[in-house]
Amino acid sequence: MNMEKVNSVDFGDFVEVFGNVIERCPLAAAAVRSQRPFSDLEDLEKHFCTFIDALPRSGQEGILRCHPHLAGRELQRGTLAAESQREQSAAGLQNPGTDERRRLAKLNAQCRARFGFPFVLVARLRDPAVVARELERRLRCPPAQELRTALGEVKTIGRLRLADLLGADCARL
Amino acid sequence: MNMEKVNSVDFGDFVEVFGNVIERCPLAAAAVRSQRPFSDLEDLEKHFCTFIDALPRSGQEGILRCHPHLAGRELQRGTLAAESQREQSAAGLQNPGTDERRRLAKLNAQCRARFGFPFVLVARLRDPAVVARELERRLRCPPAQELRTALGEVKTIGRLRLADLLGADCARL
Structure with missing residues (x-):
């Protein structure tokens, strides 16, 4: 895990790497990017959750509709x-x-x-x-x-994906 | 233009057809879907604008970061x-x-x-x-x-894309 790298890549690469932490929602990663620097995985994850929680109900339903x-x-x-x-x-x-x-x-x-x-x-x-x-x-x-319930699952999936990405960050970033 | 068709397709098709009205942001279409039925193009467009306006600043910056x-x-x-x-x-x-x-x-x-x-x-x-x-x-x-300024441009681009899609809706829906 190398948060220094996460904090220093340009926004295009950031969106490319984290664009599917929330399924088919590069917007979430692109919005979270505004909150850098991130201290650690939990901090990064927290901002993805905040993005979801701040959406109106239609937006939260939209998050689910983007899932297969x-x-x-x-x-x-x-x-x-x-x-x-x-x-x-x-x-x-x-x-x-x-x-x-x-x-x-x-x-x-x-x-x-x-x-x-x-x-x-x-x-x-x-x-x-x-x-x-x-x-x-x-x-x-x-x-x-x-x-x-479903949004809770989205957040858990996102946490697992973030952990995967940060475990393999050298190859991806 | 056939709003009856727009209002009756399932959400998977809706997101597929309108998923790039806002660049790389199927979430916008997926959220807008909650507001159906739509009376006309202007009504549909208004809901895309409302989605953008309701985002926090980080989300609005995110919309722009998803553009090439x-x-x-x-x-x-x-x-x-x-x-x-x-x-x-x-x-x-x-x-x-x-x-x-x-x-x-x-x-x-x-x-x-x-x-x-x-x-x-x-x-x-x-x-x-x-x-x-x-x-x-x-x-x-x-x-x-x-x-x-940039979000205003995003909305104009979205309106032009919606008009294109609804002009050609029979082929796409």
């Missing part, structure tokens, strides 16, 4: 952002059985219809059966609660 | 987003003379150093000589004024 569908077509086709591809594959979501795939697709569709955004969860910490049970539980929650 | 450099390497290499490529080429910025290129590169660097974000301007409305003169003028403005 869990175990969706993009995953099968390999067209996800590299980080998502790795995370969803690690959770065994790339090749679920036919029944499991149908169940996940149905839950995803129900989520989009009920909440207006997709399920977001920390795929790399779960396995496909746990994912399906968790989605069933969350589907019954009130929308405001599911929004909070 | 005017007449920069990405333009020469053809790796810009399609909209930017078209707009900058139309302004004659793709193949400026050597002196003009040097002058624009110097002005861009001065802007990044002074303001912490790149110049953004409605390239398709200008020619290279006018661009350079305009950048020289803006470089002397106070940072808060340049932020306002």
Whole structure:
């Protein structure tokens, strides 16, 4: 981890490196850049969370809408952002059985219809059966609660991605 | 223009179609989606402007940092987003003379150093000589004024892109 490097790269490189800490949201990294210098990983992470928390509800829903569908077509086709591809594959979501795939697709569709955004969860910490049970539980929650839950997952995913990037910063920066 | 179609597509398609109305900022489209139904182009445009205006200053600076450099390497290499490529080429910025290129590169660097974000301007409305003169003028403005000016340009670019998209909506949606 080399925060000196993080603090000294120009904003183009900063956005390139951290542009997918929040999925498909280079704006988050580009905004966080205004807060440098950063003291450490936690400090950097805190500013990403602050960016999300400061958005109006529509913006927070927007953060979720920029996420791919869990175990969706993009995953099968390999067209996800590299980080998502790795995370969803690690959770065994790339090749679920036919029944499991149908169940996940149905839950995803129900989520989009009920909440207006997709399920977001920390795929790399779960396995496909746990994912399906968790989605069933969350589907019954009130929308405001599911929004909070999903944004909490976004922040955890962001923390894991930041840790990956800073562990490998010499190669990337 | 067919607002019925705009109002009825699912959020994945909505973000895909309008994801670059604000350069490299699918989040803006994903957030605006919460405000549907939209009555017309002006209504849709108003919500994009509201999204930008509601961001804290760091977020507004972030919007600008997601823009490519005017007449920069990405333009020469053809790796810009399609909209930017078209707009900058139309302004004659793709193949400026050597002196003009040097002058624009110097002005861009001065802007990044002074303001912490790149110049953004409605390239398709200008020619290279006018661009350079305009950048020289803006470089002397106070940072808060340049932020306002640049965001005004972002909004104009967004309006032009929306008009293009809605004029061609049958092909895209």
